[in-house]
Amino acid sequence: MIDPAALELLKTRKSPKVFDLAFPAPNTAELDSMLAIASRVPDHGKLTPWRFVIFEGEARERAGEVIAAVFREDQPDADADRVDIERTRLARAPVVIAVVSKAGPHAKIPEWEQTLSGAASCTLLVLAAHAHGYAATWLTEWYAYDPRVRAGLGLAENERIIGFVHMGTLARPQEDRPRPALADLVLRY
Incomplete structure (x- = not known):
């Protein structure tokens, strides 16, 4: 049986600009529901x-201090405005959830499959936010790949950040971006 509401949800999800995510943010019960779906x-x-790491409230600023400190270490001549851009990376949206990969060697399951499972979790997380009436954007920028930032955020040495999912309420309508033509993506045998 076709579920038109579910299809419409899937067809209308899009990634807004992170600067267009505002309060109100999902509450604890809504976040728990989204994470269960993810x-x-x-x-x-x-x-x-x-696994998931939630940054909300002051935790976004504390994480930003970790990011800014690593940035300053690598860019000692950066001006205060540039450092502030790095400091506010996780404070632009009301809630940010890091999806952290714990993929590792296994006798039967390749690490690649484990990593893809985490990526699928990011996808379901942005869809779950949309289903709850919020907007979400999945980003991975330089700090997601820096081992000093990961350590500063409490990740184990073998853990990697698959993505930071920024979420909140859409502050303004978003235009949809052009989507690829299926004829350019699909090959039928």
């Missing part, structure tokens, strides 16, 4: 090779 992904071997 956990329902293909997971070969039931390893749960990912």
